[in-house]
Amino acid sequence: MGRSPLCSVMIIFLFGLLVSGCSHLPVQGALPESVRITEVSRVDAESPFAFDPAGENLALVDGGLRLKNIASGAETRVGAETPTALAWSPDGSRLAAAFPVAKESALRLYDRHGRLQAETRLGGRVSALFWLSSSEILAFAVTRLDYSFGANIAEILYRWDGTGAANTVSLQQTTLMPGYLRQWEGIFQRALTFSVSPLHDEMLYNRLFAPPAFSPYLKLMLRSLSSGKEREVAAVSLLSAGGVFSGDGESIVYGEGEGESRQLDPWGERIIATIHSPGRSLALSPSGRYLLADGRLFRQGKEVASFPPESAGAFSPRGGMLALRYGERLYLVAKLPDDAPSSPDATTAEQLRQLHGWVSEGLITPREYLTTRQRTIPR
Amino acid sequence: MKVLSLLAIGLLVGALAAPVRADDCLDCHRRKTPAAVRQWEASAHARAGIGCGACHGADHGKIEKGEARVDQKVCGRCHGKALREHQASRHGMGLHSGWGCTRNLPNRDRQECRFCHEEGSEMPKSDVQCARFLKQSSEMGEIGCNSCHMVESSCASCHTSHNTDLKIVRDPNSCAKCHMGPDHPQWEMWQTSLHGTLNATAGRSVGPDCQTCHMVKGSHNVSFGITMSSGGEPYPPEKRTTRREEMLRVCCECHAPAFARRELARDDAVRDQSLVILKGAEHIITDLADHSLLDPMPDQRPPHPLRGPQLVLDNQLLYEDTSHIERLFFKMKKYDYARTVKGAYHQNPAYTHWYGNAELKMDLVDIRSEAGRLRERKGSGAGKGASAEGESTEEQLRVLKRQAERGALSPEEYERAKARVLKDAAGEGKQ
Numbered sequence: 001m002g003r004s005p006l007c008s009v010m011i012i013f014l015f016g017l018l019v020s021g022c023s024h025l026p027v028q029g030a031l032p033e034s035v036r037i038t039e040v041s042r043v044d045a046e047s048p049f050a051f052d053p054a055g056e057n058l059a060l061v062d063g064g065l066r067l068k069n070i071a072s073g074a075e076t077r078v079g080a081e082t083p084t085a086l087a088w089s090p091d092g093s094r095l096a097a098a099f100p101v102a103k104e105s106a107l108r109l110y111d112r113h114g115r116l117q118a119e120t121r122l123g124g125r126v127s128a129l130f131w132l133s134s135s136e137i138l139a140f141a142v143t144r145l146d147y148s149f150g151a152n153i154a155e156i157l158y159r160w161d162g163t164g165a166a167n168t169v170s171l172q173q174t175t176l177m178p179g180y181l182r183q184w185e186g187i188f189q190r191a192l193t194f195s196v197s198p199l200h201d202e203m204l205y206n207r208l209f210a211p212p213a214f215s216p217y218l219k220l221m222l223r224s225l226s227s228g229k230e231r232e233v234a235a236v237s238l239l240s241a242g243g244v245f246s247g248d249g250e251s252i253v254y255g256e257g258e259g260e261s262r263q264l265d266p267w268g269e270r271i272i273a274t275i276h277s278p279g280r281s282l283a284l285s286p287s288g289r290y291l292l293a294d295g296r297l298f299r300q301g302k303e304v305a306s307f308p309p310e311s312a313g314a315f316s317p318r319g320g321m322l323a324l325r326y327g328e329r330l331y332l333v334a335k336l337p338d339d340a341p342s343s344p345d346a347t348t349a350e351q352l353r354q355l356h357g358w359v360s361e362g363l364i365t366p367r368e369y370l371t372t373r374q375r376t377i378p379r
Numbered sequence: 380m381k382v383l384s385l386l387a388i389g390l391l392v393g394a395l396a397a398p399v400r401a402d403d404c405l406d407c408h409r410r411k412t413p414a415a416v417r418q419w420e421a422s423a424h425a426r427a428g429i430g431c432g433a434c435h436g437a438d439h440g441k442i443e444k445g446e447a448r449v450d451q452k453v454c455g456r457c458h459g460k461a462l463r464e465h466q467a468s469r470h471g472m473g474l475h476s477g478w479g480c481t482r483n484l485p486n487r488d489r490q491e492c493r494f495c496h497e498e499g500s501e502m503p504k505s506d507v508q509c510a511r512f513l514k515q516s517s518e519m520g521e522i523g524c525n526s527c528h529m530v531e532s533s534c535a536s537c538h539t540s541h542n543t544d545l546k547i548v549r550d551p552n553s554c555a556k557c558h559m560g561p562d563h564p565q566w567e568m569w570q571t572s573l574h575g576t577l578n579a580t581a582g583r584s585v586g587p588d589c590q591t592c593h594m595v596k597g598s599h600n601v602s603f604g605i606t607m608s609s610g611g612e613p614y615p616p617e618k619r620t621t622r623r624e625e626m627l628r629v630c631c632e633c634h635a636p637a638f639a640r641r642e643l644a645r646d647d648a649v650r651d652q653s654l655v656i657l658k659g660a661e662h663i664i665t666d667l668a669d670h671s672l673l674d675p676m677p678d679q680r681p682p683h684p685l686r687g688p689q690l691v692l693d694n695q696l697l698y699e700d701t702s703h704i705e706r707l708f709f710k711m712k713k714y715d716y717a718r719t720v721k722g723a724y725h726q727n728p729a730y731t732h733w734y735g736n737a738e739l740k741m742d743l744v745d746i747r748s749e750a751g752r753l754r755e756r757k758g759s760g761a762g763k764g765a766s767a768e769g770e771s772t773e774e775q776l777r778v779l780k781r782q783a784e785r786g787a788l789s790p791e792e793y794e795r796a797k798a799r800v801l802k803d804a805a806g807e808g809k810q
Contacts, residue, residue: 363776375805
């Protein structure tokens with residue numbers, strides 16, 4: 001039985017791919033030599049994934065929710081339903097997952113082995129989750145009511161302590177006309193999301209704004225979680241990923257969706273850096289050293305490598321690792337040379353929370369914030 | 380043939396356009412609204428041959444739907460001078476001072492729109508609104524507010540609907556429907572004053588009534604000679620002088636000019652002294668609000684219908700959904716201050732003193748006492764970063780912000796004061 005040389009080459013190539021971890025993630029540029037890229041798992045397209053705080057396990061979605069140990073590859077199947085958002089508790093003992101149920105969402109809490117501990121129902125589709133403490137979780141949801149004249153879109157924030165019903169805060173409502181609905185279908189719901197400051201005092205969310213005679217766009221709103229006071233930080237396109245907080249809680253990075261991304265001190269109202277990428281997907285490492293924008297990896301503002309622009313990533317909470325979803329595969333970019341997370345000490349964090357609160361209430365101006373910050377918090 | 384057709388059409392159109400004569404209505408309305416017919420038959424309108432259609436129009440369907448009501452514009456077609464005088468007076472803004480837009484109120488009556496809007500227009504006739512009206516149910520608003528405040532657009536408010544007998548509107552009782560009660564008891568004040576007593580015993584030629592002084596020679600301008608706003612704030616000096624001369628001419632129909640001038644000057648003094656007491660109480664409450672001491676604070680209770688979550692102590696103040704001290708201030712301002720001042724101008728000693736000024740001073744005692752209680756309650760709360768007065772940096776900043784917002788601090792003063800507080804907070808200002 002003869003075999004052609006070409007066939008033999010193909011078999012050897014495919015075998016090589018198999019043993020090398022099927023690393024099909026296209027990479028351009030020069031990553032540090034220490035960096036290792038491996039495929040972690042097959043995942044559902046556009047599905048969420050989340051590192052636990054120790055960076056040892058990943059929650060991911062592969063035909064249902066899975067917990068995967070990164071070192072051993074051991075996997076726990078939690079269920080067959082597909083969540084829309086995932087978040088680990090600060091101590092890593094619990095995982096929160098939101099699942100769509102008709103026009104509502106089921107918010108479930110699991111222990112680290114995937115056993116269900118608690119569940120509640122929330123109106124709308126949950127797009128993001130955040131643990132405010134080990135006993136309180138925030139869920140950001142979007143409801144949509146369709147009428148002949150358009151759709152009423154509402155953004156809602158839920159606060160749940162794991163027992164009873166969640167507290168509801170209505171953030172905004174707007175009506176999107178049918179033409180714009182068709183144009184932005186599948187995008188606007190994904191665009192409406194939030195992130196929370198590591199100081200746990202303020203959140204940044206994308207407020208859908210649909211003026212009668214103009215195209216809809218997003219307003220990035222900084223909202224105090226204690227007073228509910230809000231300030232507009234920027235106006236961006238519906239393609240924007242919104243904003244993410246830096247690890248020290250003193251700046252945000254947001255994408256314009258079309259054009260550039262910016263690093264901004266929203267309390268001092270000053271631009272710190274401009275990143276030449278539209279920011280349709282964003283992730284910032286806890287140290288602030290690495291930024292992943294639209295698949296492009298920046299180290300201290302300089303682009304060092306690029307992955308496909310449609311890939312989406314998340315850095316591990318302790319730094320040094322990047323999980324990257326590309327198509328229906330999840331990859332791990334490990335051993336990234338990184339600094340320790342830049343979280344402030346308890347005293348500084350308290351001082352910053354106070355100053356942020358004063359700006360948010362309009363008690364001091366951005367200029368006074370910068371002066372007072374300089375006086376009271378030494379760099 | 381063509382000529383005949385045109386003639387027939389002409390006759391038909393002519394018949395349709397013919398004015399509605401009283402006889403057309405009377406057959407039915409003698410049975411359906413007998414009192415209205417009897418009143419009309421005895422009226423000057425009937426004697427002058429002015430029938431139903433002249434005021435009500437010819438569209439019976441519209442009349443039945445309540446869309447052809449006879450308001451001031453209808454009366455003004457013939458009574459132009461009276462309408463102009465009325466519109467120039469405080470009665471001319473009566474409706475809007477009692478109303479606000481009801482579009483967002485539950486169970487609202489859509490018929491109400493016509494009071495404030497021309498048909499087909501979204502623009503209100505006036506932008507004067509009343510927060511207290513907006514807090515009412517439709518039913519309460521109808522009887523408790525509109526029965527009086529409809530005087531703006533409805534001549535029938537005083538004259539009644541079909542009567543034209545001037546005896547009705549020349550009687551002070553027709554004013555009493557509205558000008559009585561705890562907030563402005565002018566009728567009771569007049570009745571129990573020397574003017575009222577003389578009127579009751581010796582007649583109108585000796586004891587003047589409401590109309591004698593406020594509707595001089597039949598004028599519909601009831602604001603003639605009045606030197607202050609309806610809230611008791613004195614008008615600017617120039618306007619005050621003109622108005623005073625007007626009223627003096629009325630007084631001098633009976634009194635010596637020097638006497639009348641002296642009496643009114645004494646009343647002015649009572650007003651000014653009472654206003655100082657009122658402003659003192661207002662200052663106490665504003666200061667409490669600056670220091671977040673009201674219970675509840677404006678942002679912790681249902682928002683004010685016109686101003687939102689703000690402290691409101693001007694004429695739009697409320698008696699519900701406020702703190703206790705603001706409710707005390709409501710009584711002080713709307714009842715006791717008003718009674719003191721109006722009592723003085725109506726020459727009624729008991730209203731000026733016991734129902735007015737004494738209550739006003741006791742209100743101030745109550746307000747000071749309540750303010751002391753609120754401050755004491757807060758006293759122990761001073762914590763980290765507190766000032767010499769026991770306030771934290773944040774509280775001091777909040778006080779400054781509120782003072783700047785109500786104009787008690789200029790922008791420059793505000794900036795300087797903030798800089799001082801922030802320096803102190805950083806430990807630099809006290810070195």
